[in-house]
Amino acid sequence: xxxxxxxxxxxxxxxxxxxxxxxxxxxxxxxxxxxxxxxxxxxxxxxxxxxxxxxxxxxxxxxxxxxxxxxxxxxxxxxxxxxxxxxxxxxxxxxxxxxxxxxxxxxxxxxxxxxxxxxx
Amino acid sequence: xxxxxxxxxxxxxxxxxxxxxxxxxxxxxxxxxxxxxxxxxxxxxxxxxxxxxxxxxxxxxxxxxxxxxxxxxxxxxxxxxxxxxxxxxxxxxxxxxxxxxxxxxx
Numbered sequence: 001x002x003x004x005x006x007x008x009x010x011x012x013x014x015x016x017x018x019x020x021x022x023x024x025x026x027x028x029x030x031x032x033x034x035x036x037x038x039x040x041x042x043x044x045x046x047x048x049x050x051x052x053x054x055x056x057x058x059x060x061x062x063x064x065x066x067x068x069x070x071x072x073x074x075x076x077x078x079x080x081x082x083x084x085x086x087x088x089x090x091x092x093x094x095x096x097x098x099x100x101x102x103x104x105x106x107x108x109x110x111x112x113x114x115x116x117x118x119x120x
Numbered sequence: 121x122x123x124x125x126x127x128x129x130x131x132x133x134x135x136x137x138x139x140x141x142x143x144x145x146x147x148x149x150x151x152x153x154x155x156x157x158x159x160x161x162x163x164x165x166x167x168x169x170x171x172x173x174x175x176x177x178x179x180x181x182x183x184x185x186x187x188x189x190x191x192x193x194x195x196x197x198x199x200x201x202x203x204x205x206x207x208x209x210x211x212x213x214x215x216x217x218x219x220x221x222x223x224x225x226x
Contacts, residue, residue, distance in 0.1 A: 046156075046164065046207055048215035061214045062121075095163055105211035106154035106169035108176070113163055 002027040004096050006114035013120055017084035020114060022096030024077045030054050034099040036107060037070060037081045039092040047092075051099075052079055086118045122147050124208050124218035132224040139195040141221045143208035148188045152211040155184055155193045158220075159204040167206075168193065200225050 008020035022035070029035060036051040050060040052070045060068050064083070072079040083090060094114050097107035123146040133139055143153065151171040156164040166175040168184035171191060181196045195202055203225045208218040 045220050046158075046209075046217040048209075048217070051215075063214065097163075100166060100169055100175060103154075103169050105152065105209070105215055106166055106175075107156075107164070108166045110163035110165075 002098060002109045004098065004109060004111035006094060006096050006111045008094075008114060008116065010115060010117065012086050012090075012116060012118050014087055014118055015085040017082055018086040018090055018116055018118065019083075020081045020094050020096075020116070022079050022081075022111060024079075024098070027098070028074075029072060029077050029079065030074050033101065034059075034104055035072065035079045036097045036099070038095045038097055038107070039090075040095070040113075041089075041092045044092075049081065049083075049094075051104075088118050090116070091118045092116065121214060122149060122210055122212050122216060124210060124216055126206075126208060126218035126221050128221060129219070130222040130224065132226055133198055134226045135198055135200055137198050139198055139202070139223060141193040141195075141206055141223075143186075143191040143193070143218050145189045145191070145210060149210040149212060151187045153184070153186070153191045154209045154211075155182075156207045156209065156217075157202075157204050158207065164207065195223075198223075198225060 003025045034051040037049040069082040096111045098109040100106045100108040127142045155168040158164040172184045205220045
């Protein structure tokens with residue numbers, strides 16, 4: 001079955017780059033679907049950060065677009081998030097996710113989440 | 121930007137009761153609404169997509185309806201495992217999520 005696993009530093013300094021990787025197993029990214037990053041600030045709701053298709057086409061939340069880059073490495077079956085510069089407001093649990101077959105927006109498969117704190 | 125408003129913010133019901141959750145969009149989103157359940161400390165779980173289609177493995181007691189701007193998630197005969205926060209989400213521009221409805225089982 002499809003499994004996603006986030007990895008990356010749990011602590012990032014303000015103004016640095018927040019970087020996370022999502023390793024995918026049980027399914028090849030090259031088959032299709034959209035691969036996304038979604039975050040949740042402590043005690044808050046969900047915020048879509050952006051999505052990428054296996055071809056490399058990206059879609060970003062307009063509110064984050066100037067600071068976000070999502071990329072895919074099909075040889076390693078993983079995709080990555082880079083957010084720069086990081087601020088305290090970026091402290092959140094970061095989830096990677098995959099859309100439901102045939103859907104470009106409904107996320108069926110999720111990683112367990114990775115807590116990232118932005119603090120000096 | 122299309123804003124999703126969920127109501128009520130919270131509800132507390134007994135096992136076996138029916139829960140009705142609302143999601144209202146500021147502009148029409150056709151039928152492009154998904155619903156998720158998030159239990160404490162867990163990732164969200166997709167329940168419904170395209171307003172009324174149950175995702176794989178989701179029990180039949182979960183159903184979705186609506187189109188345009190008004191959508192409903194109904195949970196018939198609540199079970200204790202149904203506690204959590206429920207979010208709706210649309211597919212336009214910023215794939216926005218609603219603010220959530222917290223469901224407590226008495």
